[in-house]
Amino acid sequence: MKNTSYSKNQQAAQVIAQAYDSPPLAYVHSFGCQQNVNDGEKIKGILVDLGYGLCDTPEHADLILFNTCAVREHAEQRVFGNVGALKAYKKANPKLIIGVCGCMTQQETVVEKLKMSYPFVDLVIGVDGMDRLPQLLADRLMGGKRVMEKPVEPATVMEGVPIRRDSSFRAWLPIMYGCDNFCTYCIVPYVRGRERSRTPAAILEEFTQLVEQGYKEITLLGQNVNSYGKGLEEPMDFADLLNLLCQVPGDYQIRFMTSHPKDASHKLIDTMAAQPHICKHFHLPVQSGSDRILKEMNRHYDLAHYLELVDYAREKIPGVTFSSDIIVGFPGETEEDFQATLDLVEKVEYMQLFTFIYSKRTGTKAASMPDPYTHKDKTERMARLLALQDKIASRQVASLVGQTQRVLLEGHGRFEGLLNGRLDNNLVVEIPGRPEWIGRYARVKFTGSRATILTGELEELL
Ligand code: SAH
Numbered sequence: 137m138k139n140t141s142y143s144k145n146q147q148a149a150q151v152i153a154q155a156y157d158s159p160p161l162a163y164v165h166s167f168g169c170q171q172n173v174n175d176g177e178k179i180k181g182i183l184v185d186l187g188y189g190l191c192d193t194p195e196h197a198d199l200i201l202f203n204t205c206a207v208r209e210h211a212e213q214r215v216f217g218n219v220g221a222l223k224a225y226k227k228a229n230p231k232l233i234i235g236v237c238g239c240m241t242q243q244e245t246v247v248e249k250l251k252m253s254y255p256f257v258d259l260v261i262g263v264d265g266m267d268r269l270p271q272l273l274a275d276r277l278m279g280g281k282r283v284m285e286k287p288v289e290p291a292t293v294m295e296g297v298p299i300r301r302d303s304s305f306r307a308w309l310p311i312m313y314g315c316d317n318f319c320t321y322c323i324v325p326y327v328r329g330r331e332r333s334r335t336p337a338a339i340l341e342e343f344t345q346l347v348e349q350g351y352k353e354i355t356l357l358g359q360n361v362n363s364y365g366k367g368l369e370e371p372m373d374f375a376d377l378l379n380l381l382c383q384v385p386g387d388y389q390i391r392f393m394t395s396h397p398k399d400a401s402h403k404l405i406d407t408m409a410a411q412p413h414i415c416k417h418f419h420l421p422v423q424s425g426s427d428r429i430l431k432e433m434n435r436h437y438d439l440a441h442y443l444e445l446v447d448y449a450r451e452k453i454p455g456v457t458f459s460s461d462i463i464v465g466f467p468g469e470t471e472e473d474f475q476a477t478l479d480l481v482e483k484v485e486y487m488q489l490f491t492f493i494y495s496k497r498t499g500t501k502a503a504s505m506p507d508p509y510t511h512k513d514k515t516e517r518m519a520r521l522l523a524l525q526d527k528i529a530s531r532q533v534a535s536l537v538g539q540t541q542r543v544l545l546e547g548h549g550r551f552e553g554l555l556n557g558r559l560d561n562n563l564v565v566e567i568p569g570r571p572e573w574i575g576r577y578a579r580v581k582f583t584g585s586r587a588t589i590l591t592g593e594l595e596e597l598l
């Protein structure tokens with residue numbers, strides 16, 4: 137595994153400074169998962185380091201960069217639509233530089249399509265292209281050719297990249313990159329490369345800095361955090377890493393995602409139970425409730441194993457809540473298989489579900505599996521699943537009314553004068569409050585509920 141260290145490209149910074157009369161503006165938009173959002177924050181960090189200012193909309197930008205997601209077809213279509221819409225900006229400002237990076241551009245077909253059908257796109261670089269970005273920008277500004285990089289498998293862990301985080305109180309902290317699991321429906325291992333863990337020292341250093349900077353919530357990221365540590369010189373697993381981080385003094389909470397059920401251990405659950413800094417919420421994506429489908433998905437666990445984990449966590453961590461990802465309509469999923477998913481959802485009583493209709497991804501194993509069910513069948517199943525989940529979540533949310541808990545006030549609510557707070561267990565509560573409270577912990581009394589969110593009143597700012 138290759139560890140590299142970022143260093144500023146002074147020469148590129150000079151070229152960029154000379155190319156504009158006033159500091160140029162960059163608009164960076166990330167699609168997809170938190171890992172990608174975190175990559176986008178690093179891209180912004182690099183651009184600021186090079187002298188760019190950042191803007192929230194593309195209209196007046198000198199550089200527009202889309203950091204893309206390939207997980208489902210719909211995600212890709214959105215990106216192509218968004219890129220297409222930039223043609224007009226380029227016409228109005230021929231000096232504008234348009235770039236596309238991230239997971240989509242790890243696929244040769246996408247690079248080819250951008251090259252042939254989107255001539256106004258200047259730069260196409262992959263997931264590991266961050267350190268080349270300054271030089272590529274400088275070259276293009278000096279009149280160089282369009283850059284259409286051929287995808288190479290991401291294989292590095294880069295440390296020391298400057299970062300401009302989107303929030304001043306919630307932070308994403310990647311502990312590993314890539315994935316080795318090859319679930320048969322999933323493109324991620326193909327676009328993100330093999331699993332590679334950051335060293336505990338690098339993670340601890342970033343974590344400590346975040347706590348010192350006053351971050352209240354730090355979410356550890358990886359496609360499968362439970363296999364953290366594979367290939368490291370000193371052996372360390374995810375539970376050990378959590379224990380190490382929890383020694384850092386301060387007022388903060390830790391979340392993590394994603395936990396693959398095949399590697400989630402009792403040791404991890406015991407650690408969650410023992411460490412007050414760790415939120416009592418377990419995102420444990422099950423994908424399907426049918427053992428037959430789980431096998432076809434190459435998930436390497438069965439329902440019995442999954443339910444045993446849930447029971448163990450419920451026993452050890454009072455008040456723990458679960459959330460999950462579910463794919464509806466995996467190739468060949470029968471009504472009986474789907475019913476097994478509904479039964480599981482009923483049994484576990486998830487607080488939240490992230491549900492997706494299966495999307496065929498070229499190059500994955502499932503793409504060649506027979507898929508006799510129609511899209512209409514699948515959308516009908518999805519509607520049934522959502523109706524069931526709404527019922528379960530509303531019931532659970534209502535059962536918390538009357539309690540008082542500490543929440544993190546994380547943003548504006550639906551109307552002016554309302555704020556959203558997040559409970560330890562990941563539920564959202566809406567309270568009347570002032571914008572300057574955002575980013576603080578508060579003790580909130582839950583006075584009612586509306587569908588799947590709580591409503592409440594401030595008792596005390598903490
Ligand atoms: N590493 C995480 C998930 C990353 S992708 C895990 O293993 O849980 C996030 C979610 O997208 C997955 O959990 C899955 O539910 C969904 N997903 C991935 N590929 C998909 C596809 N081809 N079609 C529909 N949903 C998909």
Ligand code: SF4
Nearest residue numbers: 315317318319322324
């Ligand atoms: Fe995709 Fe499976 Fe890896 Fe998650 S664990 S990223 S679903 S291959």
Ligand code: F3S
Nearest residue numbers: 168169205206207239
């Ligand atoms: Fe999408 Fe890439 Fe994340 S495919 S879900 S942005 S790892």
